[in-house]
Amino acid sequence: QVQLVESGGGLVQAGGSLRLSCAASGFTFKNYAMGWFRQVPGKEREFVAAISWGGARTLYADSVKGRFTISRDNAKNTVHLQMNSLKPEDTAIYYCAADSSLRRTVLAGTITNSRTYNYWGQGTQVTVSS
Numbered sequence: 001q002v003q004l005v006e007s008g009g010g011l012v013q014a015g016g017s018l019r020l021s022c023a024a025s026g027f028t029f030k031n032y033a034m035g036w037f038r039q040v041p042g043k044e045r046e047f048v049a050a051i052s053w054g055g056a057r058t059l060y061a062d063s064v065k066g067r068f069t070i071s072r073d074n075a076k077n078t079v080h081l082q083m084n085s086l087k088p089e090d091t092a093i094y095y096c097a098a099d100s101s102l103r104r105t106v107l108a109g110t111i112t113n114s115r116t117y118n119y120w121g122q123g124t125q126v127t128v129s130s
């Protein structure tokens with residue numbers, strides 16, 4: 001049974017930092033790209049960042065580029081999202097997700113589409129106060 005469990009969310013002041021983690025189990029984690037998305041009530045789920053199965057390649061939404069860093073530890077089946085210089089507009093529920101394609105070779109295009117992912121965590125709330 002595939003499980004993705006996020007942790008690390010919370011309340012932080014603008015300009016602060018948070019580190020989200022996602023623990024994966026039930027599939028061969030090292031063979032799949034991973035992504036982070038976020039969602040605000042009433043809005044569509046939004047791509048935040050993705051990392052290739054080996055960890056060498058990353059992709060970020062323009063809104064978080066230079067502030068967020070995605071990383072993974074394939075030995076521990078975990079993916080992280082380091083969030084710095086947080087802004088009130090970063091407030092959302094953050095989800096990690098597993099790519100549906102085995103060892104995806106190109107980290108671009110469809111990797112930003114939520115329908116590319118077939119497994120999702122339950123989400124963790126991030127609230128940034130002004």
